[in-house]
Amino acid sequence: MHRRSFLAGTAAAAALSGTACRRDTSNWRTLTGSEAATLAVLCDQIIPGGDQPGARWAGAVRFIDIQLTRKYKTHRTAYRDGLQQAEAIAHSRFKSALVDLPLAQQLECAQELERQSPQFFNLLVAHTMQSYYGSPRHGGNRDAVSWRMLGVPPLPVRGQNV
């Protein structure tokens, strides 16, 4: 039973990465390279950098990409559609790809996306927050950056610092 579902999973993953390779030379599990770039811009609007790193640096895209193969696999279509819409907003407003816009115009696009697709945007906010403020074990919160920013001591590990 377990062996069978493992093999099925492997086959699905192989098929998926095959598809991704044809469309786009992507190193991500579920996202294409351009989707990942769009997502990174949006995540960094939700938790921007500054004197402390933002969501992009902390691994938001990696976190979301991993979770889209697991707990959040039901949201894959929402991400595909939502990211496409973000690019459509950038093109119709500024005749440019989202990634090439200055920060202020990227913010405008994010605000417009929130107006047009509140459901997707809420999902994006929730997942970005989880990636940034949650446990680093899931691919976000790189170097426990948010915990350091908030002044929360890093994980106590028995035998190391406890």
Added chain:
Amino acid sequence: MKKADAVIIGAGAGGGVVAKELAQAGFHVVLFERGRWYTAADCRKDDLRNQRTTLLGNAFGPEDEGQPRVAVDLNGRERIVLPSEGSYSNNAACVGGGTLSYGAMAWRYMPQDFRMRSTYGAPDGSTLEDWPITYDDLEPYYEKAEHEIGVSGDDSGNPFKGPRKRALPMPPLPPTREFEILEPAAKRLGLHPFHIPMLRNSVPYNGRGPCMRCRWCVGFACEVDAKNGTQNTVIPTAIATGNCELRERSMVSRIVTDDRGHATGVDYYDSDDRLQHQPADLIVVSACAIESARLLLNSKSRLFPNGLGNRYDQVGRNLQGHAYTGAFGAFDSNVYDDLGPGAGIAISDYNHGNAGLRGGAMLANEFIRLPIHFINMLPPGTPRWGKGHKDAMRALYRRTISIQGPTQEMPVATSRIEADSKVRDRWDIPVARISGDRHPHTLEIGTAMAARAEEWLKSAGAVQTWKKLPGRGVSGGQHQAGTCRMGNDPKSSVVDRNCRIHDLDNVFLADSSVHVTNGGFNPVLTILANAYRVSDFLVRNRRRA
């Protein structure tokens, strides 16, 4: 299969206690648990996947696959929900049940909590009722639970508590910074603050060490095994007697009865999903309020066409939990000291005696908020995202105290569990269907409690405060209770004062489902104490072969 003297269904707070008491008295016991046995090594410290924060799933069961429920919202819309979703109203499914990963507050209910109808009268639309037992009936068993499972704390400063004969066996943990800020503030208001009783070692006890004060507490298995649940106390003791066999990952589907109204055993699916039958002389159901009601409703037979104990359509009704309400206060300096579990100080001044209100709540400072919790606790008006949100997180995380309390709910008959007619789980058993709403008076009480919490924070010097108000919708979750209430009248209750189902001579309930009302306190010590009381009755009345 060899007949057992007793089958116990569910190895949580209630079932663990009964298993140990019966096994020590010489009963041959089979203890069923649908989940697994986790240990301290399963702590994981995973902020996104634990028993309280289930964004990436439950840590201690049930798994999301094949174990849905049906939730009905306030507009009557049905939705299939998974264990990691809030409206599933989950409690853990594992050896120890909720006690493996709980916050571990160890409250005795107050004498008035057992006499709610006599004290206040029921509001319109509520089934508010007295328990058929009193605080005094339960007091010796509260004491036994405190000493056997292990409670630290000091409630000697609480003048409102019911009389206790013996002090708690362990001192409280040293106070946190929040404690030191809140204690004088409460006293300035004329309140009576004290150290919360906790099922947590503050000193070595029961062969295990004390709390190491980390912030991964409520929702997690304790990494140093300092949190006391049935999985590290009474269940190992039961097994060590040689009289108790624990069957993990075994799902009981039905209690089997004969034509004389006598239970003869249970059908269950073993860990390989094979259907088995375990005959027994005595059945104790302790699967928690939702699953216990579901099992009774699914145990239909010719004599009991509506399920066991359900002759008068009472099984599954009066589902209640707690309306958690309170307030947040921001201070102008750092109040965060990273000392777990965080919660440490409480008042019981507002549990009863509030003008115009039927009951109230214990108020306490909250367990440590992890950053992932705090993202949704910022003051109203804070931007939901962007620089404004990040700045607010940075400004407030270490400067905020939260005081909250479990508002005692007014039970309603229409908040209920049914066996769903269409949806089945992976063993083809009809799943629990949850529907109902909170009584409006519960919301009034909760709103008043939030105001009291806010006053306490202001007295402590908070420069900004904001409330957490109660919401509508059916209540349950980890504090779920009331679905098979105890009572003297078979027409309005499911079990008698000894927790025996009215219709049957050998089926007992020993969990929160028998709670008539749920107190303004965390319910676990009452579940443990009542399980000791029921066990005592079973041992004293054991039929001689």
